[in-house]
Amino acid sequence: QQPVQSPQAVILREGEDAVINCSSSKALYSVHWYRQKHGEAPVFLMILLKGGEQKGHEKISASFNEKKQQSSLYLTASQLSYSGTYFCGTEGAGGTSYGKLTFGQGTILTVHP
Amino acid sequence: EPEVTQTPSHQVTQMGQEVILRCVPISNHLYFYWYRQILGQKVEFLVSFYNNEISEKSEIFDDQFSVERPDGSNFTLKIRSTKLEDSAMYFCASGSVERGGRRNEQFFGPGTRLTVL
Numbered sequence: 001q002q003p004v005q006s007p008q009a010v011i012l013r014e015g016e017d018a019v020i021n022c023s024s025s026k027a028l029y030s031v032h033w034y035r036q037k038h039g040e041a042p043v044f045l046m047i048l049l050k051g052g053e054q055k056g057h058e059k060i061s062a063s064f065n066e067k068k069q070q071s072s073l074y075l076t077a078s079q080l081s082y083s084g085t086y087f088c089g090t091e092g093a094g095g096t097s098y099g100k101l102t103f104g105q106g107t108i109l110t111v112h113p
Numbered sequence: 114e115p116e117v118t119q120t121p122s123h124q125v126t127q128m129g130q131e132v133i134l135r136c137v138p139i140s141n142h143l144y145f146y147w148y149r150q151i152l153g154q155k156v157e158f159l160v161s162f163y164n165n166e167i168s169e170k171s172e173i174f175d176d177q178f179s180v181e182r183p184d185g186s187n188f189t190l191k192i193r194s195t196k197l198e199d200s201a202m203y204f205c206a207s208g209s210v211e212r213g214g215r216r217n218e219q220f221f222g223p224g225t226r227l228t229v230l
Binding site for chain 1: 144155158168169204208217222
C-alpha cells in the first residue's frame, strides 16, 4: 500500500518555508525522500532509518516518527531551485523487502521569485 | 562523484518487439533495482536484485520481464514482447549496504524513455 503525501501542491515565494508530510499505514524500516524535476530522474535528498539515523542534503531536514509511521520533510528558506515534485519512498519493516521502495503520489512544489 | 548510467536514453519500438534496457550501477553497490514511471504518475517498483538473483518483484513484473547482470557491471531489463502500456520512463537504481547489513540510500539513473507504438 502506497504512502500518502500531503499537501498535493505547495506554492511559495523565495525564502519561505514548507513542510511535506508522508504517512504510511504499515511499519517502516526507512523513509527516502527524492526531488524530481520535469523530465529528469529522481534525485536523492534524505534517508531516515528506523532507530533515528538519517543522512542527506545539508540544507534540507526531515523527521521520522516510527510509531506513527510518518515522516516530514522541512524545506527552509526556499530557493528557486527547490521547485519540483517531491516523493517519499518507504521501505517496509520486517527484513524481507531488500530495499523495495513504495512511492507516494508526490507533492508539487513551486517556488516563485 | 560516481553515478548510475543508463542506455539508451530513448527507445522507440513496435508492439510485440523485444527491448533490452541497460544500466551500469555504481561500482561498489550491491543492490540493484528497476522502477518505472508512466508519464505524470508516481514511480513504481518493478524488481530488486541482490546476490545475483531477484530478491523481490512487483505484480507488474510478469513473465514478459526479466533481469540479468551478465558481466558484473551491467544490469539489464528485458521486455520480451512489448505492449502499448509498457510505454514509460524506466529507471535503474543502485544502493549500498553498510557493515551489519543496513541498507543505504538508492541512487537513480537518468532513465530510459520507452515508447511502444
